[in-house]
Amino acid sequence: MQIPSWPQAGEREAELLRMVLESPQWGGFHPFVTEFEQSFATYQHAAFGISAFNGTVTLELALTLLGIGPGDEVIVPAISFISTATAVARVGAVPVFVDIEEYSFNIDPERVREAISSRTKALLAVHFGGAMCNVDELEAICRQHSLFFIEDAAHAHGSEWNNRRAGSFGIAGSFSFQNGKVLCSGEGGMLVTSDESFAERARSVANCGRIAGRSFYEHHRLGTNFRLTAFQAAVLLAQFEDLNEQIDTRTANAQFLKSELSDRKEIVWQYKPEAITRNSHYLLLGRLLPGAAVTRDEFHARLGIAGVPCTPFYPHTLYQNPVFQEVACRVMPCPVAEACVRDAFWFPHRMLLADEETISEIAKAIRSAVSKQGSESRLSAPPAVSLR
Ligand SMILES: Cc1ncc(COP(=O)(O)O)c(C=O)c1O
Structure with a gap:
């Protein structure tokens, strides 16, 4: 791809x-x-x-x-x-x-x-x-x-x-x-x-x-x-001279992907309230709902095999990092953050700069990665991807 x-x-x-x-x-x-x-x-x-x-x-x-x-x-x-x-x-x-x-x-x-x-x-x-x-x-x-x-x-x-x-x-x-x-x-x-x-x-x-x-x-x-x-x-x-055009391209491609996949109810994309009049689309984020045919890690592995860059979210919340066993902090209950560590994912902004044909291929690859077919087979994880 x-x-x-x-x-x-x-x-x-x-x-x-x-x-x-x-x-x-x-x-x-x-x-x-x-x-x-x-x-x-x-x-x-x-x-x-x-x-x-x-x-x-x-x-x-x-x-x-x-x-x-x-x-x-x-x-x-x-x-x-x-x-x-x-x-x-x-x-x-x-x-x-x-x-x-x-x-x-x-x-x-x-x-x-x-x-x-x-x-x-x-x-x-x-x-x-x-x-x-x-x-x-x-x-x-x-x-x-x-x-x-x-x-x-x-x-x-x-x-x-x-x-x-x-x-x-x-x-x-x-x-x-x-x-x-x-x-x-x-x-x-x-x-x-x-x-x-x-x-x-x-x-x-x-x-x-x-x-x-x-x-x-x-x-x-x-x-x-x-x-x-x-x-x-x-x-x-x-x-900086290219930033506005790139934001427009990413926005259009993110909208295309979401509308192509709008029937896949197990994917919940990042919420966009009306007040967000523009999004840089640094990341295209989503969560896989419980009951999806595949786990988030299977989804990520399947996308890796298809050549779609995807990061399976952060491996832990900020406070679960080893540094905060040593360094003073206060932690409020964070059930949503902890759930996202298990079920969320993101696509990098460079993927949203792909041409029309590639974006259509990506939509198909995401559809296939969440679908039931083949979900029984345990897939090996793709190479680690940068967390940023
Ligand atoms: C949310 C957030 N804050 C701060 C930073 C730190 O920026 P830098 O890497 O330029 O030090 C980063 C990223 O790298 C970030 O993603």
Whole structure:
């Protein structure tokens, strides 16, 4: 099957990279870095962008700037990439794991309410797979309890809730440009915010405590160096030119797959409320209902044999990772997250960039993988697939 590879690069990436190579500035002070920060922040409907070398340090930076540390708790979803939780622990605070909604894969606002304690300082919500979480309800809870609302938007480049983009709701939104992301430079990250003071402090801390317009060797804050290189910015500027078209292609192909398979009631695709006006489709997620002819692992194995890239979800919830046997955390009951570990799956965004013929073949392969025929035979697992 002709499944596109990822990342993809063309002449434009090469051209911009050459411009950096031929310039005297390969580091974070090249104008490409500022250009990308401004363009991307505007694209996400935020006023300021502060780039960094990945989307893990941007989370740590946001938490630090909000004064979150020892003695504080931060509410996080039980399902995400590890950085959402470890960023909280690395600034000395306690991550509080909360269950996700049954079919959105996003943090459940009702469960958030139950988890709030006198120590809770912030909610760090993830737009899982690119589908926005219920920002209306989450923001209302944060306002009511005086909590900071931070968006981990690592999956949500271009995603929208009622036409407003990810990262523009909380005090800050954190993006990743890691190799597998829909906008990527191998590694990279950005905080977006519309709070001028927060932006100024973030930029200063991420740049050795410098202040714009002041001497290069004058350091006003206890800063560090999180700067993105000009090479990453060059690649990101080029990739950015294709993002809208790729989101449209993925959206159309995801809709096609779901409508082709709409009679397969044992597959429940990620829930899409009306308010989600755009989804980056970083992942195409689903769950296999109990009673399906095949188990999730058989489904995954059959797809592997057919050449369809599929990941059988995370192997455990965040709090089941060995690190949280050592590191302090609080765990709320998470039956949905634990069920998803057993029955959920995702397809990577590159699959949704396939041509029409391949997408039709994929629909047939998924249909055949969930169907009863042949389900008796135990299939061997396909090679491991990246979890990101
Ligand atoms: C939800 C989420 N948060 C944070 C990160 C961390 O980003 P990075 O890999 O750029 O450090 C990732 C992904 O890689 C992610 O998926």
